[in-house]
Amino acid sequence: MAKPVLYQFPVSHYCEKVRWALDIKKVDYEARNLLPLFHMPVIFRRTRQNKVPVLKLDGRYIADSATIIQTLEERFPSAPALFPKDESEREEALEWAAFADREIGPHMRRTAYYYLLDHPRLMFEILTEGQNTVGRMAFRTSQRVVIRAMKEGMGITERGYRRSRDRLVAALDRLDQALADRTYLVGERFSVADLTTAALLSPLVLPPEAPFQFPGEIPPELQQFMDEFAERPSVDWVRRMYREHRGRPATA
Template sequence: MAIVLHQFPISHYCEKIRWALDYKGLDYRLKNHLPGLHFKKMKAVVPFSSVPVLEHDGHYVQGSAAIISYLDTKFPARPLTPQASEAREEALRWETFCDDNIGPHVRRFCYHTLLDHPDLVIPFFAQGGPFWGKAFLRMIFPKLQGVMRKAMQIREPQVSESRVTLEQAIQTLSQAYGERPYLAGEQFSRADLAAASLLAPLFMPPQYGLKWPSTMPEPLQSWVDSQAESLAPFQRFYQEHRR
């Protein structure tokens, strides 16, 4: 019955599942993988190489939305999926909106700056991994950086397009929260968790579990500062619901 979360500590999609597991009060073990070395290990058990992957009782579930649905089915206490059909559908729609319009764009926009700062980003990748992880990543970083930029399309005009998509998504969420305290139903749900966790790298909450720097490199930090007011509701979710 052991639960293992295969993850990258830096990944906001993995943080989404760490939060879900903690919210439900479940015991689990983290299995931190090094970028690049995770490909074969993940493809041996799931269709794609991406994390998060939840391992439970001999089964593997891949993808943050699928994992939350699995957890709510297997461990129904403290559900993240609303029971009422209308609220459930609304929560799933908002979660999909965040997964599509925030998740990949935060990743691309942040890495566009962070990959130029290996001394900062390598400890993110290596945190909680093998003792030789940092040295290994420094050795392969030029190749890893190229692979990441190609795979995630971290180049112009895609980076600028991601910035615009992010700004629009943040404003859409801000307007929604201006009308009600939660995105779906009358309580915190997977929709709110998705929004806050996927935006978390922009405001660096301590509950994320990563050893954040005091500030991000420029020009990333200036853009984050410009979004500070709109990001405040998501910081509040961390304070109120991320123990």
């Protein structure tokens, strides 16, 4: 089998979902780091859409993080399994994963970037992670255009931020309640439910086990936002999921 290739933004928590699944499955893969905006022709040529992550596996280009993880489970079913064998538990795990994709992923992203986009030097380092000198120079000339496109594309406004913050708080409330008497979201072992939820909440926690590490000092206003949630049971659970189930294997 040719080595799989993951087309990604290193900072993306949706890409982190896929990296974690690949590492859980012990799949040796190549990470292809892309630049926002510049990524569009690269991805569109392969998938007819513009979003990452995209995984090239067995000669096919697979888009959408949930679809990629399902494909990895089918391709590597027992190394170890991420989907419970019990049908009802499997359905519950997929429901939790879909909940996290819908109620955590986009709202975590919008709230984080709301605090970050007005820090151009920091954003440059975040968005050019893993790039060579040529890539960094190309991005520097277009950074203002990229930031404007990100604000428009993700709806990063005061109103959008407040709406996403409310959705994120509601999701954490539900998680706190669900985790009050259990170690994992479904059953007695780590599953796609835990991986998806923890990965999509990782920007709120910045766990040291995550492959992407925040470059430099966290802006005070973002740190204050993170501190508001630091004592939540669900946030402590994310730390534990990373500590117990996430390694940082090197990729090419």
